[in-house]
Amino acid sequence: MSLDSPNTASEELASESGPKLGRASAAFALSAAVTILFNTALACVKDAYAPLTEFMNRLAGHNWTTQGLADVVLFFGLGLVLSKTNLAGRISPDRLILFLAVAVVVGGAGLFIWFALF
Amino acid sequence: MNITASDAILLAHSTFGVLGTLSAVWVFVETLNAGERNAGRLRRAASVTALAMVAALILGGYWYLHFYPADKATILKGPWPWAHTVFMETKEHLFFITLILSFYFPIAARDKLRANAMARKMVLCVAMLIALSGLAIEGAGAIINHGAKVALLHANAEAAGGSR
Numbered sequence: 001m002s003l004d005s006p007n008t009a010s011e012e013l014a015s016e017s018g019p020k021l022g023r024a025s026a027a028f029a030l031s032a033a034v035t036i037l038f039n040t041a042l043a044c045v046k047d048a049y050a051p052l053t054e055f056m057n058r059l060a061g062h063n064w065t066t067q068g069l070a071d072v073v074l075f076f077g078l079g080l081v082l083s084k085t086n087l088a089g090r091i092s093p094d095r096l097i098l099f100l101a102v103a104v105v106v107g108g109a110g111l112f113i114w115f116a117l118f
Numbered sequence: 119m120n121i122t123a124s125d126a127i128l129l130a131h132s133t134f135g136v137l138g139t140l141s142a143v144w145v146f147v148e149t150l151n152a153g154e155r156n157a158g159r160l161r162r163a164a165s166v167t168a169l170a171m172v173a174a175l176i177l178g179g180y181w182y183l184h185f186y187p188a189d190k191a192t193i194l195k196g197p198w199p200w201a202h203t204v205f206m207e208t209k210e211h212l213f214f215i216t217l218i219l220s221f222y223f224p225i226a227a228r229d230k231l232r233a234n235a236m237a238r239k240m241v242l243c244v245a246m247l248i249a250l251s252g253l254a255i256e257g258a259g260a261i262i263n264h265g266a267k268v269a270l271l272h273a274n275a276e277a278a279g280g281s282r
Contacts, residue, residue, distance in 0.1 A: 043211040093236035
């Protein structure tokens with residue numbers, strides 16, 4: 001191997017179709033987008049369904065703590081699982097970036113709209 | 119000067135939130151100028167963002183669980199109850215979005231940004247999302263704080279009116 005040959009995760013995944021994200025970066029980007037949408041959905045569902053809030057209160061002492069732990073476990077768990085597969089790597093980087101940005105905007109705006117209206 | 123544990127924790131929480139937001143902006147600028155020389159600094163700055171947000175989470179979480187219930191009761195009795203029902207409820211869940219982005223930040227910054235335009239684009243996007251959501255959270259904090267203030271002012275005015 002020559003000294004100037006690329007040897008990074010991101011460049012290993014570079015293909016004729018253009019540069020790609022590293023395997024871990026792509027996997028955890030997809031995981032982050034899914035976790036962000038899950039976070040907003042869980043916040044709305046627990047706000048609307050009291051038994052779920054009570055269940056989450058019992059799990060970690062407070063529903064907010066349980067939600068935070070669930071988010072962190074989902075993000076790292078899903079990210080590690082996706083890192084073992086090439087599922088996220090098959091999605092184009094542009095689409096992954098767009099999906100993550102849309103997830104943040106929809107997740108953030110969704111929270112505000114939910115709590116403002118309901 | 120009387121600074122309680124509640125005050126110190128709350129101020130430290132918002133300080134770490136601002137530091138995390140600023141370090142995301144720092145990474146944004148480093149990424150625009152990504153090269154061999156700043157690669158290590160850029161990755162360290164992304165890790166600083168994650169660590170600052172974790173510190174903000176721990177401090178804010180502790181304050182929220184132990185001290186906020188009294189403030190919440192005050193806000194709900196005041197003229198700005200929506201400072202809690204809308205802004206605090208949104209803020210406490212929006213923070214998890216910023217936190218997840220901050221956890222992802224050092225992972226995205228591990229790619230060789232100098233050589234990979236898509237990796238640069240991802241880091242720029244995440245940095246922008248952390249900075250914007252961080253600013254939104256800081257703004258929500260200010261509204262919640264003002265909700266408590268107007269509630270106390272309102273209660274004081276009523277007490278003064280009643281005592282005349």
